[in-house]
Amino acid sequence: MTTATPAGPYLRLGSLLLLFLLTAACGKIGEPLPPLIRIPRPILDLTARQQGGEVILGWTLPHLNTDGSTAATLASIEIYRSIREPSSAAGAAPSLGDSDPWRVLQTEPAPGRQETRSIRDLLEGQDLSRVLGREFSYAVKVFNRKGQTAGLSNIATLWLQPVPQSPGRPRLNPAEEFVEISWAPSTSNIDGSPVAAGVAFNLYRAPPEGSHTGSLLNPTPVAGTSYRDGSVRLGETYVYRVRAVLETDRGKVESRDSEEATLFHRDVFPPGPPRRLALVAGREFLSLAWYPNSEADLAGYHVFRRQGRGDFQRLTATATQRTSYEDRDPLKGPVTSYRVTAVDRAGNQSSFSNVVSDTLE
Numbered sequence: 001m002t003t004a005t006p007a008g009p010y011l012r013l014g015s016l017l018l019l020f021l022l023t024a025a026c027g028k029i030g031e032p033l034p035p036l037i038r039i040p041r042p043i044l045d046l047t048a049r050q051q052g053g054e055v056i057l058g059w060t061l062p063h064l065n066t067d068g069s070t071a072a073t074l075a076s077i078e079i080y081r082s083i084r085e086p087s088s089a090a091g092a093a094p095s096l097g098d099s100d101p102w103r104v105l106q107t108e109p110a111p112g113r114q115e116t117r118s119i120r121d122l123l124e125g126q127d128l129s130r131v132l133g134r135e136f137s138y139a140v141k142v143f144n145r146k147g148q149t150a151g152l153s154n155i156a157t158l159w160l161q162p163v164p165q166s167p168g169r170p171r172l173n174p175a176e177e178f179v180e181i182s183w184a185p186s187t188s189n190i191d192g193s194p195v196a197a198g199v200a201f202n203l204y205r206a207p208p209e210g211s212h213t214g215s216l217l218n219p220t221p222v223a224g225t226s227y228r229d230g231s232v233r234l235g236e237t238y239v240y241r242v243r244a245v246l247e248t249d250r251g252k253v254e255s256r257d258s259e260e261a262t263l264f265h266r267d268v269f270p271p272g273p274p275r276r277l278a279l280v281a282g283r284e285f286l287s288l289a290w291y292p293n294s295e296a297d298l299a300g301y302h303v304f305r306r307q308g309r310g311d312f313q314r315l316t317a318t319a320t321q322r323t324s325y326e327d328r329d330p331l332k333g334p335v336t337s338y339r340v341t342a343v344d345r346a347g348n349q350s351s352f353s354n355v356v357s358d359t360l361e
Contacts, residue, residue, distance in 0.1 A: 040064075040071040040142050043153035048138045050158055051243075052166065052256030053128055053190045057138055059153065061110065062279060066150050074110035075145045080152075081105040081121065082137040086158040086159060102139075110142060128191050132162050134204075161253045162189040164199055164244040167225075172240065173231075176269035182226040183242045183258060190255075200245045202254060203227050207236035208237045221245045221252075233344070234267040235295070270348035271295040274340045279356035286358055288325040288338055297344045303327075304352070306339070308334035319343050332360045 026331070039061040057079070059229045062071050079184050082102045105121060121138075124280030141149045156238040181203060187195055200221030206214025217229055232238060239262050244255035274290040281287075288303065300319025305327065315327065330336045337357040342350040 001011060002132050011187040013229050026062070037065075037067065038071075038073050038144055039066045039146070039148045039150050040074055040144055041066055042150045043140055044143055046138065046140055046156045048136070048156035048158050048164065050160060050253050052163060052254075054256070055123065055136060055138070055158065055160075056118060057140075057156070058116065058117050058118045059140060062142060063115075065144075069248060073144045073146075074142060075147075076143045077108055077110050077117070078104060078141045078143065078149075079106045079108075079119070080139045080141075082135075083131060083310045084135050084137075086133070086135045092345045105138075128160075132160050132191055135159055159250055161248055162191045162193055163244060163246045163253050164176075164189050164195045166256045167201060167242045167244055167258045170240045170242055170261040172261050172263045174263060174265055176234070176267075177232075178228050178230040179232050179238070179263060179265065180226065180228055181240055181242075181261075185225055186244060186255070195244075198247070200247070201225070201227075202245050203229070203244045204241045204243070204257070205229065206239045206241075209241055209263060213241055214239065219248075232265050233268075236267055237262065237264045256299075266299070267346035267348065269342065270350045271344050273299055273350045274301060274342055274353040277338070277340055277353040277356050279338060279358050279359050281358045281360060284360075285326050285328040286336060286338075287361060288327070288339055288340070288356070290323055290353060292323045293342045293350075295342070297342060297346065299343050299345045302341050302343060302349070305330070306337045307331050312337075312339065330360050 041064055043059045046059045048055055048232060050056075061074060065071050082103045096240075106119070108119075109110075111117065134156060136159070137155055139155045140153045141151065145147045165186040165188055167186055170181050170183045173180040173182070183201070185195070185199065185201070189195055191258065200223050201218075202221055203217040204214040205217050217231075218227060229238075229240075239260050241260050244259040246253045246255075271293050272295070274293060277288060277290040279286060279288055290301075300321045301316070301323070302319055303315045303325045305315050306312045307330065315325070325338075327336075327338075335357050336353050336359065339355045340353040
């Protein structure tokens with residue numbers, strides 16, 4: 001008798017194979033995708049400002065590429081400059097073309113993670129006497145690692161002005177709650193001409209660890225040659241710089257920084273003496289009381305006693321924060337006198353309070 005081979009598994013395998021072939025035959029190969037182009041977007045916030053005989057440029061690096069992806073392949077920045085006679089149209093600037101007087105001022109690597117950038121055009125090779133009053137225009141391009149760019153930034157334009165030379169190094173006179181800053185003004189401009197009347201000044205303060213100019217102190221330019229900085233704190237170190245400010249029809253222009261002056265605002269200022277010391281005699285003790293001091297860094301008070309014609313001796317081993325004191329072991333008979341001082345956390349001690357005296361019978 002012949003045994004039949006089961007056909008079920010083979011039929012199922014064949015059906016699956018046929019389905020796969022039919023599915024593959026119905027598929028269609030799509031058009032090849034274009035390669036991704038990672039070109040950084042152009043810079044849109046280029047600024048240019050004059051400081052002394054230099055021009056400071058600033059901008060923000062693009063976060064995105066033109067396709068919306070993250071700009072992670074920035075490689076270099078190219079900076080352009082054009083110098084020409086002032087244009088008749090306010091705010092006009094030359095377009096960048098082959099026939100325009102643009103020059104590549106500088107090419108430098110794009111910083112990796114630094115979003116903001118600032119450079120100084122030192123105007124090397126330029127005769128200030130010939131370029132003052134002329135129109136300076138700047139533009140930048142940012143490139144990826146393949147040397148591709150989306151084009152120019154906005155164009156920043158200014159007119160170079162004959163601003164004063166740097167003021168003299170500030171002189172600092174500290175008091176407990178402020179620092180008085182004074183300086184000598186410059187008498188000549190960067191082109192050698194005399195400084196005209198009406199020049200004002202800006203004051204900048206920075207922490208000692210920072211090499212930057214710091215924060216502007218005065219809300220409006222200072223007309224005189226001194227300024228009181230009332231925002232200082234004892235125990236802090238400050239660095240001060242001064243700039244002259246020239247008001248022009250195109251806005252304010254500053255000189256270069258003066259030499260810096262550094263101050264450690266040391267606490268050498270004692271508190272005021274305690275006021276209205278009073279004495280009350282009890283049967284076995286003498287009791288003192290006085291008005292409290294208001295200094296923020298007050299540490300406490302010391303009490304001094306003199307019995308008879310002797311010298312005053314301090315009774316408090318450490319400063320007491322109370323505004324009263326009870327002496328329970330004065331000598332009976334001779335006149336006993338008291339006075340009090342205030343001390344701050346830096347160890348500065350005030351002058352003495354008034355003296356009070358009594359006799360314990």
